[in-house]
Amino acid sequence: MESGRHAELETYIADKLKHARRASRALVVASTSLKNEALQQMAEALWDGREEILAANQQDVRASEMAGQPPSRIDRLMLDEHRIRQMMDGLVQVAQLDDPVGERLDAILHPNGMRIEKVRVPMGVIAMIYESRPNVTVDAVGLCIKTGNAAVLRGGREALRSNIALVRALHQGLEASGVPSEAIQFVERVERESVDLLITAVGLVDLVIPRGGSGLIERVVRHAQVPVIETGVGNCHVYVDTAADLAKAREIITNAKTQRPSVCNAAETLLVHKSVAGAWLPEIVPHLAQLGVQVRGCEQSLAILQDAGCRNVLAATDEDWSTEYLDLVLAVKVVDSLDAAIEHITEYGTLHSEVIVTESEEAAVDFLSRVDAAVVYHNASSRFTDGFEFGFGAEIGISTQKLHARGPMGLREMTSYKYIVRGDGQVRG
Amino acid sequence: MESGRHAELETYIADKLKHARRASRALVVASTSLKNEALQQMAEALWDGREEILAANQQDVRASEMAGQPPSRIDRLMLDEHRIRQMMDGLVQVAQLDDPVGERLDAILHPNGMRIEKVRVPMGVIAMIYESRPNVTVDAVGLCIKTGNAAVLRGGREALRSNIALVRALHQGLEASGVPSEAIQFVERVERESVDLLITAVGLVDLVIPRGGSGLIERVVRHAQVPVIETGVGNCHVYVDTAADLAKAREIITNAKTQRPSVCNAAETLLVHKSVAGAWLPEIVPHLAQLGVQVRGCEQSLAILQDAGCRNVLAATDEDWSTEYLDLVLAVKVVDSLDAAIEHITEYGTLHSEVIVTESEEAAVDFLSRVDAAVVYHNASSRFTDGFEFGFGAEIGISTQKLHARGPMGLREMTSYKYIVRGDGQVRG
The missing domain is CATH 3.40.605.10 (Aldehyde Dehydrogenase; Chain A, domain 1)
Structure with a gap:
């Protein structure tokens, strides 16, 4: 100037x-x-x-x-x-x-x-x-x-x-x-x-x-x-635990990904415990695809989905784990354990909103206390991170820092x- | 490097x-x-x-x-x-x-x-x-x-x-x-x-x-x-109002200036309402001088002090109003009104600790609500701005910002x- x-x-x-x-x-x-x-x-x-x-x-x-x-x-x-x-x-x-x-x-x-x-x-x-x-x-x-x-x-x-x-x-x-x-x-x-x-x-x-x-x-x-x-940047995860109620998991990831994909509290990555991935991924991915969601899977999830005859699933690259799509795109990763899910979120999350779906109280407590995010959810959609939903009656933004x-x-x-x-x-x- | x-x-x-x-x-x-x-x-x-x-x-x-x-x-x-x-x-x-x-x-x-x-x-x-x-x-x-x-x-x-x-x-x-x-x-x-x-x-x-x-x-x-x-920078003021109890004012400015001059909650400027300046300044300034305090006065206060035969008072420059001396030095200014005192503090204060000495509840409320500082005092020394004095049991510092x-x-x-x-x-x- x-x-x-x-x-x-x-x-x-x-x-x-x-x-x-x-x-x-x-x-x-x-x-x-x-x-x-x-x-x-x-x-x-x-x-x-x-x-x-x-x-x-x-x-x-x-x-x-x-x-x-x-x-x-x-x-x-x-x-x-x-x-x-x-x-x-x-x-x-x-x-x-x-x-x-x-x-x-x-x-x-x-x-x-x-x-x-x-x-x-x-x-x-x-x-x-x-x-x-x-x-x-x-x-x-x-x-x-x-x-x-x-x-x-x-x-x-x-x-x-x-x-x-x-x-x-x-x-x-x-x-x-x-x-x-x-x-x-x-x-x-x-x-x-x-x-x-x-x-x-x-x-x-x-x-x-x-x-x-x-x-x-x-x-x-x-x-x-x-x-x-x-404010605002949300690379939010839904983790489906080994002890998940898969019907709840289906509702939650569907809502978190598709109800309003353009906003910061929408989910961007689905993490699935390996013990449920084999049976559940071939069920949930076609369901999401029907709603227009394009899935980008890790190697393990790709193998599972291809075995099950699911097509149109792309391979995720490293970049996918850190991308806030704000669109009908979902990265999917199979994890070996709750610890691995927490590690993934710790590495790629933006301290916004993180979800665990599980019927295990122990797993829930572990996730809720160890995951560092503004809002951590047990068995509910990340889409609730919102001043009106929290009863504030107004909202100026969603903070992703820890000061103030x-x-x-x-x-x-x-x-x-x-x-x-x-x-x-x-x-x- | x-x-x-x-x-x-x-x-x-x-x-x-x-x-x-x-x-x-x-x-x-x-x-x-x-x-x-x-x-x-x-x-x-x-x-x-x-x-x-x-x-x-x-x-x-x-x-x-x-x-x-x-x-x-x-x-x-x-x-x-x-x-x-x-x-x-x-x-x-x-x-x-x-x-x-x-x-x-x-x-x-x-x-x-x-x-x-x-x-x-x-x-x-x-x-x-x-x-x-x-x-x-x-x-x-x-x-x-x-x-x-x-x-x-x-x-x-x-x-x-x-x-x-x-x-x-x-x-x-x-x-x-x-x-x-x-x-x-x-x-x-x-x-x-x-x-x-x-x-x-x-x-x-x-x-x-x-x-x-x-x-x-x-x-x-x-x-x-x-x-x-x-944290920390404190250009703190004591304002002695027209309705001040001058015995309290003496105790407070003496404590705020001399009890530990090297710390951020010590007073650096004394503001005195014109109605009390004529009688009180010739009393308080020699008292402070005896305790080793060097005074730097505004024109009006210098005139009062010289008339009263007080020596060793220097003329304040504009720089004095914004200086945190952290030493036995005190700037003194006569003000026409409570409003003028608040204006001076608003211009030169560092949002740390500000004091009014007055017996008028109305003046106190006005000062306490309008002066923008971390701690505002009515009839007490600024030296109390301290985590231990506030009962926190510990202190990591004194914040002079408003976030968090x-x-x-x-x-x-x-x-x-x-x-x-x-x-x-x-x-x-």
Whole structure:
């Protein structure tokens, strides 16, 4: 980037962050009812502005079509009245959730009489870096406002016009409620450098959350100097144990692979204990194939399947074990033991969601305690890793790191805490 | 660094991290009694190895003396039997604390019958980057082992021989207990690049905690690609309000500035409301001067003090407001209002510990809710920001960031959590 333009971009971003910080100071003392009013007003403003939003969105969609984007990507980008209603419903639902801010997390009485309280507070300024879905704009703003955080949004180029129109409406909603509209800062500059500036703004951004493909997430994690939460990449396994109920195993792998293959909590690899592989693989693989799943098997599973006359099974390469297909593709591996399954998951998993299917309590406990992942399942589908399924009422993403938040992140995970100490002149001896 | 040597260092660090990861898998399922036994055995091993440790330490001390290091730095480095006893007591005390691992943090019953439990688990592999104090080696190992984490230690060059001897003893203690000794990895290579390799080992290090001066901490925060907790830098303020009890204010600023000026929770700036400055500053400044405190005043305070005949007060420059002196130096500023005090703290504070002295409940609430810091105090000294004072029984550092942990960090703050989901074949509809 040419240096004059870079300096100008720096000023542009610094200005956004300064306004966000100022708004965050107002939000930190905003009452729950004021924040809920803001959410309601933003929902109404989306409806009032729907024509403008849809017109802007049509321009984005047309540009993506002209650029030859695949239909799945265009579908993610597209808005209609139904989707605007869904975004509005999201805001109203968040308004109905309990406000985590102000919650007393702990109370300690010091022997000298001081009262020490640990109280939940907003994080401050949260930057969201995301890609093509314009609904992320509205979702993120709703969750940030509810938790008293200022939001700095950097969406993808494809959705720029849609996002600008959405943010205009959201600003109007905030203004109508009395919350400073600068609590939402939208970065219209979609060059790569605007991301770099946001994620290195030490002291100005309290948290950055990337949402999108693995390329985006990895870039943010590697280059961020501000605190970051790694979200999303899920190379999830279903392990069918020697003591598995194979009917449950069939339901679970079918659901985990096919119910919505494009999401991070879908299964990518099926691990099968050698004692059940011979009988079960020739049953399950044709079943999955009928549902459109392409299987890539290890040597042992290929031999079993070929003996059983199953065709259309490809040989898995080493790359398959670490691939998040996000598609109707499933890697299959026969393992010698529970230990071997755990070792495979340890080597290739992404700490997201891991499943054991077994009727053995001992095997289950071993798997659940030893497998290092945000969510570990015994006899249930990995597809449940989701803030709504966990009863949080909202979700900003699924964390695959261990610092601060793990697994589905709801409102609580967007907060920090502070200690409030009340004394009567106490000093340290 | 020459590339052959760099490659060799990379291999050296990768090897340490591989062993740490393997140990962390054993530690994650280690019982509380096994971990406590390890702590006891390590304490005994320190005593058994004391002669070797003290001999090694004498070499370090002599080298530092020859290099002309200041006495304060040599004191930090020096060990004797009493200090070895203190380190042993630390390990034994940690053994007596509750084990946070396995604690059930939440339980959710899904409408479909699945039981979702949120359970505290170790972080995994924790890297500590620190400077001259060899006791950090023992403290960090004790806290890591108790919380089921493998520890990768990178201490300073000055304490290298002492640390090697300490780690040798700690390894013997671990072996005697049955915990794999590779749970403690000590990095003997003290070149700067070994730090760079540790803090960029994405997927191999779950958390890095820097402890030391602001230069070290800033470098780690800026260059880390693995999750990091920023610790320690404290530019703390005491604000004396218009409604202050000036006797309390005197006790508090005296304690916060002079009881132990070299630590991060000591006060660096005194803010005084203009309504009390005229009468109080000529009283408090000579009192502090008698205790050896050098005052650097704003224009207004200088005028007041000169009128009152106080000498030896220097003029503060802009730099003073952002300086963590860690010494018997105090910046003094007269402010027009509570708002002005909060603004000053917002601009110059480091989110560590901030104090208001007032008898006005309204002013206190305003300050406590609006000042963004890990610990906010009403009528008490900032010196209480400490894991032991907060009743944690231990402390790995004081966090000045908002992600994950804030303020004093004890055992709980060295853990993560996972969700354990128990089903009976549930799939998502």
